[in-house]
Amino acid sequence: MNKVIDPSLKSWIEVNQDSDFPIQNIPFGIFKTPGGDSRAATRIGDKVIDLYSLALHGFLDGLGFHPDLFKCETLNAVIASGKTACRALRTRIAGIFEQSNPLLRDHPEIHGEILFLAETIQMLMPVKVGDYTDFYSSIEHATNVGIMFRDPANALLPNWKHMPVGYHGRSSSIVVSGAEIHRPKGQTKPDNAELPEFGPSRQVDFELEVAFITGRQPDLGTSVTTAEAEDHIFGLVLFNDLSARDIQKWEYVPLGPFLAKNFGSVISPWIITLDALEPFRVSGPKQEPAVLPYLQFDGDHNFDVQLDVLIQPENQREQLVCHSNYKYMYWNLAQQLAHQTVNGCNINIGDMYGSGTISGTTSDSFGSMLEIAWKGTKPVKFPDGTERKFIHDNDTIIMRGYCKNENLRIGFGEVVTKILPATIHQSRIINQ
Amino acid sequence: MNKVIDPSLKSWIEVNQDSDFPIQNIPFGIFKTPGGDSRAATRIGDKVIDLYSLALHGFLDGLGFHPDLFKCETLNAVIASGKTACRALRTRIAGIFEQSNPLLRDHPEIHGEILFLAETIQMLMPVKVGDYTDFYSSIEHATNVGIMFRDPANALLPNWKHMPVGYHGRSSSIVVSGAEIHRPKGQTKPDNAELPEFGPSRQVDFELEVAFITGRQPDLGTSVTTAEAEDHIFGLVLFNDLSARDIQKWEYVPLGPFLAKNFGSVISPWIITLDALEPFRVSGPKQEPAVLPYLQFDGDHNFDVQLDVLIQPENQREQLVCHSNYKYMYWNLAQQLAHQTVNGCNINIGDMYGSGTISGTTSDSFGSMLEIAWKGTKPVKFPDGTERKFIHDNDTIIMRGYCKNENLRIGFGEVVTKILPATIHQSRIINQ
Numbered sequence: 001m002n003k004v005i006d007p008s009l010k011s012w013i014e015v016n017q018d019s020d021f022p023i024q025n026i027p028f029g030i031f032k033t034p035g036g037d038s039r040a041a042t043r044i045g046d047k048v049i050d051l052y053s054l055a056l057h058g059f060l061d062g063l064g065f066h067p068d069l070f071k072c073e074t075l076n077a078v079i080a081s082g083k084t085a086c087r088a089l090r091t092r093i094a095g096i097f098e099q100s101n102p103l104l105r106d107h108p109e110i111h112g113e114i115l116f117l118a119e120t121i122q123m124l125m126p127v128k129v130g131d132y133t134d135f136y137s138s139i140e141h142a143t144n145v146g147i148m149f150r151d152p153a154n155a156l157l158p159n160w161k162h163m164p165v166g167y168h169g170r171s172s173s174i175v176v177s178g179a180e181i182h183r184p185k186g187q188t189k190p191d192n193a194e195l196p197e198f199g200p201s202r203q204v205d206f207e208l209e210v211a212f213i214t215g216r217q218p219d220l221g222t223s224v225t226t227a228e229a230e231d232h233i234f235g236l237v238l239f240n241d242l243s244a245r246d247i248q249k250w251e252y253v254p255l256g257p258f259l260a261k262n263f264g265s266v267i268s269p270w271i272i273t274l275d276a277l278e279p280f281r282v283s284g285p286k287q288e289p290a291v292l293p294y295l296q297f298d299g300d301h302n303f304d305v306q307l308d309v310l311i312q313p314e315n316q317r318e319q320l321v322c323h324s325n326y327k328y329m330y331w332n333l334a335q336q337l338a339h340q341t342v343n344g345c346n347i348n349i350g351d352m353y354g355s356g357t358i359s360g361t362t363s364d365s366f367g368s369m370l371e372i373a374w375k376g377t378k379p380v381k382f383p384d385g386t387e388r389k390f391i392h393d394n395d396t397i398i399m400r401g402y403c404k405n406e407n408l409r410i411g412f413g414e415v416v417t418k419i420l421p422a423t424i425h426q427s428r429i430i431n432q
Numbered sequence: 433m434n435k436v437i438d439p440s441l442k443s444w445i446e447v448n449q450d451s452d453f454p455i456q457n458i459p460f461g462i463f464k465t466p467g468g469d470s471r472a473a474t475r476i477g478d479k480v481i482d483l484y485s486l487a488l489h490g491f492l493d494g495l496g497f498h499p500d501l502f503k504c505e506t507l508n509a510v511i512a513s514g515k516t517a518c519r520a521l522r523t524r525i526a527g528i529f530e531q532s533n534p535l536l537r538d539h540p541e542i543h544g545e546i547l548f549l550a551e552t553i554q555m556l557m558p559v560k561v562g563d564y565t566d567f568y569s570s571i572e573h574a575t576n577v578g579i580m581f582r583d584p585a586n587a588l589l590p591n592w593k594h595m596p597v598g599y600h601g602r603s604s605s606i607v608v609s610g611a612e613i614h615r616p617k618g619q620t621k622p623d624n625a626e627l628p629e630f631g632p633s634r635q636v637d638f639e640l641e642v643a644f645i646t647g648r649q650p651d652l653g654t655s656v657t658t659a660e661a662e663d664h665i666f667g668l669v670l671f672n673d674l675s676a677r678d679i680q681k682w683e684y685v686p687l688g689p690f691l692a693k694n695f696g697s698v699i700s701p702w703i704i705t706l707d708a709l710e711p712f713r714v715s716g717p718k719q720e721p722a723v724l725p726y727l728q729f730d731g732d733h734n735f736d737v738q739l740d741v742l743i744q745p746e747n748q749r750e751q752l753v754c755h756s757n758y759k760y761m762y763w764n765l766a767q768q769l770a771h772q773t774v775n776g777c778n779i780n781i782g783d784m785y786g787s788g789t790i791s792g793t794t795s796d797s798f799g800s801m802l803e804i805a806w807k808g809t810k811p812v813k814f815p816d817g818t819e820r821k822f823i824h825d826n827d828t829i830i831m832r833g834y835c836k837n838e839n840l841r842i843g844f845g846e847v848v849t850k851i852l853p854a855t856i857h858q859s860r861i862i863n864q
Contacts, residue, residue, distance in 0.1 A: 158621075159683060162628050163628075165690075167688050167690055168602050168694070172563050181776075186775045187591075220605055244775070255598065256686070256687040263775040293630070342618055342691065343617060344855070345694040346605055423653060
């Protein structure tokens with residue numbers, strides 16, 4: 001079976017030239033039906049395709065998926081069917097919607113049960129995330145942060161070029177695109193203050209990231225090699241790793257970021273499979289000094305995914321603030337997963353692994369406001385006359401990702417996050 | 433309904449004077465029946481009590497628990513029934529097993545379905561842990577680490593007395609007592625080396641901790657106050673937070689511990705409810721300087737739980753290496769949960785929150801080998817003539833916890849962890 005769906009294939013569903021979802025993409029997600037059920041889905045053009053209905057009508061027969069598997073709140077059980085089964089599923093779906101296939105095309109009476117207009121339905125969290133790790137794998141980002149907060153002459157810490165540095169994140173606060181997140185409150189300590197103070201963060205920031213979702217669960221004590229890593233990865237999403245810089249600065253020594261990072265972490269709803277990204281595989285930056293054997297790898301494990309970040313102040317038009325690319329990653333996903341498991345740490349289906357902020361070499365490719373406005377010294381001007389060093393209340397952050405060559409565009413869609421003002425009351429819990 | 437079961441109550445199940453599980457304890461756990469099913473259970477003396485069988489026989493009627501709720505792989509759904517319902521359940525169980533109650537006592541023909549000898553059955557993970565946070569709340573431990581690794585004159589970092597410093601841990605690698613964990617492999621960099629090296633950790637250590645398990649799940653954006661915190665806490669377990677010191681030292685700057693802490697984290701199987709610990713509530717250390725308002729609290733939130741750590745080399749007798757107490761905690765559990773959620777971070781039922789290593793003021797009360805052997809400078813001698821700076825291969829670490837006054841002993845049982853040699857092969861995965 002081919003990993004890649006023939007780039008010349010066309011669908012009988014109309015697909016605009018600039019659509020992220022041609023018949024070659026076939027991503028996976030979860031949507032809420034007009035009746036309120038949650039279902040596994042894929043998407044072609046602006047049509048969300050209900051896999052449960054498709055299965056009920058027999059279109060997925062013989063693949064080994066029971067229809068009920070697609071009547072689900074998360075994709076975890078679908079992913080657990082294995083990469084080979086999911087590859088066969090994508091191939092089948094492409095076949096059903098290929099323009100010359102009349103089987104469903106010529107039965108418009110059932111289209112209403114299977115096809116939903118994307119803008120009319122709500123997408124839900126695609127997976128139940130068990131554990132979430134955030135890496136720190138962009139050399140440009142790590143260097144920028146090192147210059148700003150430590151020593152410009154020794155911006156990278158000694159371990160950085162020897163391992164994909166990462167830390168455990170919070171799973172509970174990962175939510176799907178469309179989230180409205182209150183500005184977090186917490187402790188901060190201004191440089192000139194004697195004591196810390198408590199209040200809403202003044203430095204809420206985005207971090208532009210791509211995250212991979214794992215699709216297998218080896219036992220505790222098992223390590224995954226770089227050669228095996230991609231077999232354990234189901235696909236990728238866009239990820240806005242919201243951060244409160246002032247909270248982070250005061251709390252993070254010595255045990256790392258905590259409340260600065262767990263008030264809301266937002267992902268895009270469609271998981272783009274590695275198979276769909278295959279045509280956009282590229283080599284990564286040269287790693288110097290040579291890495292330890294367990295981090296060495298064969299082949300290309302970087303992907304040419306163009307990434308845009310836009311900020312939309314309330315009732316204003318969106319403005320591009322960053323254009324970056326996932327291909328800049330110094331440490332690739334195979335190395336990240338090999339590192340994560342080299343000590344025997346077990347992974348589960350649905351775990352999420354963020355890339356870390358993806359910055360390029362120029363200031364218009366930096367993946368956070370911290371870097372773009374260079375610690376507040378270079379505020380970004382907006383058409384309405386306002387300036388931004390960080391994110392303002394009621395700003396909406398929009399991230400988009402897409403791969404493009406002369407024949408094909410495979411996109412991620414977008415991840416949209418609105419920042420609301422801090423809540424006034426500390427608690428809304430009523431005793432049981 | 434009383435939180436506390438009358439200390440003078442006796443059970444018709446025999447309970448030795450030094451048992452951790454008198455009729456006043458009534459903890460919750462999950463065990464595997466001889467038939468291989470997993471069931472919710474409690475324990476009195478050396479008898480594990482199958483709550484599913486108890487419910488099937490009608491003993492739990494009228495409490496609102498469907499018997500099937502106890503035929504479960506984890507306690508999460510039982511806990512979700514709420515604190516009031518679980519309090520009524522404990523009270524009912526105490527009534528059934530109270531010595532004068534003949535209802536079950538005088539029907540020995542069904543005892544075999546309900547009562548199992550603890551040493552003959554296997555305990556399983558009591559909850560599915562969604563997220564796990566590890567705090568760092570013992571002032572003695574933080575000071576010891578600061579003296580050893582940073583500056584003896586400024587051992588505590590500036591933020592330490594202003595917030596319960598914590599970090600996100602890995603949930604997937606939390607396992608239950610009885611675990612056999614391979615020594616982890618990873619990167620370390622000896623002080624005199626130019627480059628890092630790869631191999632088995634030479635500094636595997638235990639950390640003596642107590643962890644609380646949450647029992648409610650407020651929405652993202654909600655904060656839990658110190659006054660509300662205990663309503664959100666279901667109970668406590670003992671926790672051996674295994675650590676690889678040499679891996680930690682090289683990896684942890686700037687984002688915190690990662691692979692040093694996620695190769696196996698071991699908890700005791702019985703969750704001891706806060707209600708059972710009520711008679712052992714004590715005040716904590718005075719907090720100076722005063723903490724910010726959101727961390728202030730009324731009442732006592734420390735607990736007098738005596739804690740022992742023993743090490744048993746293979747084929748040798750166990751030796752006590754530490755006697756500490758949970759009451760030493762500088763930051764209490766109400767403050768920890770208020771801090772965790774002050775930014776709106778959501779918690780879930782079954783989440784776990786570790787105390788951090790619990791050290792006392794004297795060297796025989798230090799909660800890790802790092803401190804007991806003072807960074808390797810004071811090795812611990814064993815009866816077989818061996819010495820230990822850290823944990824050796826095939827050593828078993830045993831932690832015990834218990835509260836005791838003149839009338840009552842409420843115990844946690846134990847958490848037992850065996851360290852096996854590092855695995856030779858990096859991978860045992862076979863392609864699908």
